[in-house]
Amino acid sequence: MIELEEISKSFGDVVAISNLSMNVKKGSITGFLGPNGAGKSTTLKLIVGEIYPNAGTVTVLGENPMNNPGLKRKMGYVSEHEDIYPWMKGHQFVSSLARLLLPRERAEAATKEAMDKVGLAITGKRIRAYSKGMKQRLKIAAAIIHNPDLLVLDEPVGGLDPLGRREMKELMSELNKEGVTILISSHILYELDEISSRMILIHRGQSLAEGAPADILALIDQFPHQILIQAPKDQLSLLSKFLIDESILKSLNFGETDDKLTAITNEPSKFYPIFTRIVAENNITVHHLESTTDNIEAIFEFLT
Amino acid sequence: MTILYQKTSSQYTPSFVTREALLVKLFLNKYIFDKKTYILILISFLPLLTTGNLRFPDFGDYIDLIGPSSIFSFIIMPLITLVLGVSAIADEKENKTISQLLSRPVTREEIVIAKWITIMLIGLVIVIIDSLILYFGFILFVPESIGLLEHLLELVRVWFYLGLWFSVYATIFLFLGVWIDKNAFGLGLAIAYFEAFFSQFLFGNLTGNSPFSISNHINYVASEYLLPNYLNFIISDFDPFTSLLICIGLILGFLFLGCFLMRKKDFP
Numbered sequence: 001m002i003e004l005e006e007i008s009k010s011f012g013d014v015v016a017i018s019n020l021s022m023n024v025k026k027g028s029i030t031g032f033l034g035p036n037g038a039g040k041s042t043t044l045k046l047i048v049g050e051i052y053p054n055a056g057t058v059t060v061l062g063e064n065p066m067n068n069p070g071l072k073r074k075m076g077y078v079s080e081h082e083d084i085y086p087w088m089k090g091h092q093f094v095s096s097l098a099r100l101l102l103p104r105e106r107a108e109a110a111t112k113e114a115m116d117k118v119g120l121a122i123t124g125k126r127i128r129a130y131s132k133g134m135k136q137r138l139k140i141a142a143a144i145i146h147n148p149d150l151l152v153l154d155e156p157v158g159g160l161d162p163l164g165r166r167e168m169k170e171l172m173s174e175l176n177k178e179g180v181t182i183l184i185s186s187h188i189l190y191e192l193d194e195i196s197s198r199m200i201l202i203h204r205g206q207s208l209a210e211g212a213p214a215d216i217l218a219l220i221d222q223f224p225h226q227i228l229i230q231a232p233k234d235q236l237s238l239l240s241k242f243l244i245d246e247s248i249l250k251s252l253n254f255g256e257t258d259d260k261l262t263a264i265t266n267e268p269s270k271f272y273p274i275f276t277r278i279v280a281e282n283n284i285t286v287h288h289l290e291s292t293t294d295n296i297e298a299i300f301e302f303l304t
Numbered sequence: 305m306t307i308l309y310q311k312t313s314s315q316y317t318p319s320f321v322t323r324e325a326l327l328v329k330l331f332l333n334k335y336i337f338d339k340k341t342y343i344l345i346l347i348s349f350l351p352l353l354t355t356g357n358l359r360f361p362d363f364g365d366y367i368d369l370i371g372p373s374s375i376f377s378f379i380i381m382p383l384i385t386l387v388l389g390v391s392a393i394a395d396e397k398e399n400k401t402i403s404q405l406l407s408r409p410v411t412r413e414e415i416v417i418a419k420w421i422t423i424m425l426i427g428l429v430i431v432i433i434d435s436l437i438l439y440f441g442f443i444l445f446v447p448e449s450i451g452l453l454e455h456l457l458e459l460v461r462v463w464f465y466l467g468l469w470f471s472v473y474a475t476i477f478l479f480l481g482v483w484i485d486k487n488a489f490g491l492g493l494a495i496a497y498f499e500a501f502f503s504q505f506l507f508g509n510l511t512g513n514s515p516f517s518i519s520n521h522i523n524y525v526a527s528e529y530l531l532p533n534y535l536n537f538i539i540s541d542f543d544p545f546t547s548l549l550i551c552i553g554l555i556l557g558f559l560f561l562g563c564f565l566m567r568k569k570d571f572p
Binding site: 011042045048049050051052067069070072073075076077079081082083084085087088096097099100101102103142143 | 316317318323326327329330333334337338399400401402403404406407408409410411412567568570571572
């Protein structure tokens with residue numbers, strides 16, 4: 001479906017990708033993982049034809065993706081940026097882009113269905129008034145409106161709360177069952193293990209490991225994992241109680257301010273699904289959840 | 305889950321004209337909601353401040369307010385062309401919305417052409433409104449200068465003059481916006497004033513109106529074909545038709561260069 005052969009890409013003196021080869025199999029959900037600055041976004045931009053490689057070849061659905069409108073009809077892309085027009089209304093944004101892909105009579109129905117799928121209601125609200133999570137959902141709606149064969153997503157769950165993340169992952173699984181091949185990136189190691197059928201790890205512009213999630217996670221699990229959680233004080237106490245009950249933590253450290261705590265676990269692959277379940281079931285408000293960057297980088301350093 | 309639309313939906317290919325129309329419609333929305341558009345209209349009140357000096361005002365004075373060596377030509381037109389031209393593609397790059405456009409089934413060249421059509425439309429509307437503000441300002445603030453319906457035909461000719469001016473400069477600045485990732489506005493400003501002041505005065509002082517100035521060619525065309533009764537502008541040893549061809553050549557040339565660069569460019 002996607003094949004990258006010995007790709008290199010530099011921006012001035014900065015080498016973003018170096019001799020990277022990888023492939024994404026048809027019908028799979030491939031998790032593309034790496035710390036910030038590893039070259040994930042650059043790789044995805046090469047795949048969707050936004051940038052040219054300095055060396056190597058990129059083949060998507062058997063074609064060169066550069067300036068290839070025919071190929072764009074078969075793929076959807078959600079970038080990491082807020083690449084939406086804030087003055088437009090949500091459904092207007094999706095339907096305007098849909099008209100480039102669908103005839104007028106079908107564009108409106110498809111807009112409604114795509115927005116339903118991502119859990120957005122059609123309102124008169126302009127995009128500038130949307131929350132980060134709603135904007136993210138809107139971008140996904142715009143990317144899936146034409147029922148693409150391939151969906152490329154760059155950190156798509158970044159702005160979503162735990163419940164939103166779970167819904168989005170369910171959506172990815174549903175789309176995959178409908179036959180959509182999905183390549184999805186994240187800098188959070190345990191974000192994608194539930195839904196991915198394959199995982200690719202990238203670090204410093206080079207492919208580090210590629211394979212089944214269980215194998216990749218077994219490799220990563222050798223390293224203690226640190227997660228920063230930010231929530232209102234009362235919610236944080238409740239959350240820590242439930243987390244301790246689950247016996248998946250090595251330690252739990254409250255931060256300098258009373259709205260932050262750091263959880264350390266040796267079972268990160270179990271932690272995230274349990275965490276999401278606790279938050280959803282007990283309606284706990286979480287402002288921020290982050291796998292501490294230093295720790296991720298340390299894991300990748302550990303793997304190299 | 306129900307699928308309301310079929311897999312075959314991705315096979316739909318709108319025609320080139322439809323694609324361009326859809327993109328233009330999308331881009332036009334931006335200008336309607338953009339404060340810059342309204343600022344560009346408001347600044348056209350500026351030349352009216354100078355009408356107090358007029359002794360026996362007539363339509364010729366109105367032309368003087370927008371013609372060569374006026375506030376309109378030295379300040380307002382460079383600003384309108386710069387803001388609309390440079391920001392056409394540069395804004396999409398800066399706001400990262402270019403990514404959304406590049407992931408759609410349109411070529412990069414089609415994006416540039418649609419942007420060009422959009423800024424031509426919006427630019428023409430702005431210069432028409434600006435010229436009308438001045439026209440009605442003359443009627444209101446300079447009594448007995450021009451009648452309401454007296455010079456409508458000349459007014460349409462003024463629109464052609466300003467439209468030609470806008471087309472040439474805005475296309476050059478659109479190219480700049482595609483080419484340069486940062487400070488395109490600053491470079492555009494430098495070019496506009498270098499063009500307006502230096503090429504005119506530096507080369508022109510010795511030989512009359514210089515053929516090295518783009519605005520001179522535009523003024524020459526206007527003087528010869530559009531407003532011959534009001535403008536007297538000549539480039540020595542130069543045919544006005546050649547000036548017209550130079551203007552058209554600049555528009556098409558820079559549009560082509562903009563498309564060419566866009567095709568080759570990375571959008572990291």
